[in-house]
Amino acid sequence: MRVHLTATAAAAVRRGHPWVYRDGIAGGGENAVQRGERRRGERAPRAAGAAATGDVVELSAEGAPFLGRGLWDAESAIAVRVFQRTQAPPLDERALAERLERAFALRDGWFAGRDTTAYRLCNGEGDRVPSLVIDRYDRAAVVRLDGEMLAPWLDRLLPHLARALGARGVRSIGLRARAPSSASGDAEGKKLAHLHGPPLPDRLFVREMGVAMEVDLARGQKTGAFLDQRDNRARVRALAAGRRRVLNLFSYAGGFSVAAALGGAGRVTSVDSASAAHASAQRTFRENGVDPAAHEFVTADAFDFLEKARARGDRYDLIICDPPSFAPSERARPRALGAYRRLHTAVARVLDRGGLLCAASCSSHITAEDFLATLDDATLERDDLRVRAIHGQPEDHPTLPAWWEGRYLKFVVLE
Ligand code: SAH
Secondary structure, eight states: OEEEEOHHHHHHHHHTOOEEEGGGBTTOTHHHHHHTTOOTTOOOOSSSTTOOTTOEEEEEETTEEEEEEEEEOSSSSEEEEEEESSSOSOSSHHHHHHHHHHHHHHHHHHTOSSSOOEEEEEEGGGGTOTTEEEEEETTEEEEEESSSTTGGGHHHHHHHHHHHHHTTTOOEEEEEOOOOSOOOSOOSSOOEEEEESSOOOSEEEEEETTEEEEEETTTOSTTSSOGGGHHHHHHHHHHTTTOSEEEEESOTTTHHHHHHHHTTOSEEEEEESOHHHHHHHHHHHHHTTOOGGGSEEEESOHHHHHHHHHHHTOOEEEEEEOOOOSOSSGGGHHHHHHHHHHHHHHHHTTEEEEEEEEEEEOOTTSOHHHHHHTTSHHHHTOSOOOEEEEEOOOTTSOOOTTOGGGOOOEEEEEO
16 A cells, blocks of 8 residues: 655655654545555545555655555544654564564663652654553553554554563553543543453552552543653652642642652642542552641642632742643644743742742643743743753653654743
8 A cells, every 4th residue: 555645744754753644645635545556447435445544554755666654544634653764674563563672671771670660661653653652550551542543453462562561570451542632630431441461450559769659540641640740750859858838730649749748848739620639649648658637638720729829828939830731732822822821920929939830831732932931021920030940751751853742741940
């Protein structure tokens, strides 16, 4: 099966961008796939026809008979995920298993020992296995597919996965159902299907640099936890020493909260609209030997909370603000920038002089410069803060030079 690309799409593939959008196909989408296949006299196919989701396609362009190979998706806006730009080896489950083994071997080095038992084993495109994300939670691994093109491959890949992960102490493998678009934590049902090994626990404790953390595999966000904030949680732990009052907005399962408490903060206030998240955070506090009663858990809208806190005259000397993505698409960008500004203005009003502000954004459509503009003097209505550091995602969430979409996480420390 051959897919002929436009010059622009071909240039992106050459740079190593792993996606071909449907409008990057010369002659427009479905029919281009057919062109090389249809015999004379055959009727033009009505729909995507010959190429089914998950089929291997060869990419070509004007003056480039072979650009690479990828997998076809008949439905999504991303029509092809590019796996290789060389003729050999063939694109089959063995080639994919080799790439996965490489990804796993890197983690063996990064996470040797038992201090950290939860991490991303494969970051899809960033590990050159497009669409396949695998997170490890101690003895369990959770697979998530972005798009459907690898779904038909899963049965063939599973024995390879079970072998490679089993050798590393993973006993159970589950499949995360597509996350609902809602950012709320109150999921109605389980989002995890069993793939291999003993049944997966609904909830378990993992360790992150020695800190215990409860993970809700069945109903939690992402594949259960926000593993991408691991290094930033450790940073907050270090920054919290000697802080009297810490505010963690959008606290979810309390990862930043427990980090601050363990780091020596006096009193930590966690704010999230989902009460189930607080229950999980409190179990995590206890597991780490911290009494949750010495801290505060508020179920509220973060904007409302900030308004009231300001009216009460409450002030904090460390604030962590890590909201859900405000810009899920390019179209949502202007509105998202406005929302970040409103949020940061409100946050700055309850930040003590001499206080620290950690502001995060997990939207790839908001660049670091965009995000910093929502933290400028005009927005914060003050002129005493400097950017101490700008952090991103950790090494187990690698990206590719040409795949800017993969670099979504910003974590700005202002002081
Ligand atoms: N900081 C967390 C991840 C935050 S995820 C961590 O590192 O683990 C976003 C969280 O924001 C979710 O728990 C969701 O329930 C909460 N949330 C979404 N909208 C909210 C709002 N308007 N006010 C308060 N919490 C909100």
